[in-house]
Amino acid sequence: MRAETFRRVIVGRRKSVVGWSIAFLAMMAFIVLLYPAVRDQPSFSDLVEDYPEFVQQILGLGGGLDMTSPEGYLNSQLFANTLPILFLIYLLAFAVRETAGEEIDKTMNLALAHPIKRERFILEKFAAMTVTGFGLALVAIVGLLITGPLVDMDLGVAGYFGATLSVFLTALVFATLALAVGAWTGKRSLAYGVTATLAVVFFLVWGLAPIVDALEWTNVINPFFWGLAGTPVVSGLQVGNALLLAGVVVVLAAAAIAGFRRRDIGV
């Protein structure tokens, strides 16, 4: 049997995905092309060094990254903040729309009266979210590969790929959590609320952990740490961390399915 729900969700979002792709490309070009302005101003480095450690970490300049270096610049302008936020906005909206959103719209009522298993229904939606999100990640990588040489910035495919994929997987953890909350409860605001709050809290804690000893342990459970530590933009994909993120995504997707199976739909 064809993945009819997967197909329907992708077709329904094709315009949105094209729009997001253009936005991703534009954002990559914008950030990359501004690099010379920073590179040629060594005083930026001094400025950042005077910042509190928390701010450096939040800016993606922890671990002694230099803002005027290509790696430091991209991490501080893109991978540690802009890109996670873009992915989070896209993926969270997708997850909530395709669970609680469609349930509230009542089209889910008709779809599920057809011979499709609930687990398969959610799984195909999860797959659509993941595939289009991964597509945007590829767009970002291509954008970096095209615009980088214009400003003598070349971190190589491994650096771009590692950093982009890590950030995508980090956002996917939160999005799959939103999918699970949406599938368990059918409540849009709850799915957004829980996930967005957790994302903000984990992000702040990630910034605080290096300087507050009492928070150091949180790195073990913090998706942002898994996605950004080891600085993939410098050292390429951290396979262990990426597998950990993927593992959590799988567990959350399984939770979404389990929650969705046991529920009354549309009440």
Added chain:
Amino acid sequence: MAAIRLERLSKYYGKARGVVEVDLEVQTGEVFGFLGPNGAGKTTTIRALLDLIRPSSGKATVLGLDSVADSLEIRKRVGYLPGELALWEWMTARQVLDHLANLRGGVDQAYREQLTERFEVEIDRKVSDLSTGNKQKIGLVQAFMHKPELIVLDEPTSGLDPLMQQVTYEVIDEAQRDGRTVFLSSHVLPEVERIAHRVAIIRKGRVIEVATVDSLKERAIRLVELRFGWPVPDPAQLAAIAGVTEASVSGSVATVRVEGSMDPLVKALAGYETLLIRTHDTPLEEIFLQLYRNGADDEG
């Protein structure tokens, strides 16, 4: 085999009542009407048949299969029109029907086209541009297009013009002639009177009556108009006749309400010069309202 069998089916939403201990059996091949006002529990019952909601207690069997354990098989063999139909607004009617047909692994294309023509579906218009009635027509086509053994229709003619209501009745009739079963809910009584053989009346979550449409009518109160020569009987004399529940006289014309058999009235009239007898059958609507009021009295 019963097409639908409900055994003490109850559904609560938290503490709120959905339906309470509903027992019901719909035979294969019949057109069965499920009557009740809004909020009585019709939609709850129907959605439990499709496993969209799960019973709090009791059991629903559809085509001999358990509504929860064998839901996938049931949904293959059942067509369903939701009460509050929602379609994907960005699709055209054709895309909606394609998608739903694909979810079933394909349907008989010729029959689907025949249905879209008869319902005059505007096949290449976007759902978002269609009126409620035109969306409803798409909903009806998808419920019938795979020729399901059981067709479950929640308020099928809501929003349809009389012409399309007629087409709906025809399609239901045809399905029934093919030996398929139709279970439809409605609060439009003439509709049920017109197409259903049996009805269940549900009120505040409980089935209060299951009967054939004919037997309901037989039990009905009839209004009888009588024109007398001389002498005209007193209202009190008429009201004393067995079966007469109400009587009034105006000039030489008396109006009496009769419940059940006409026999005692006819025999009593033999003592008078009766020039004219005119009876009015109570529409089902009246019967329904009466059952309803009785129910309300029970509760009070």
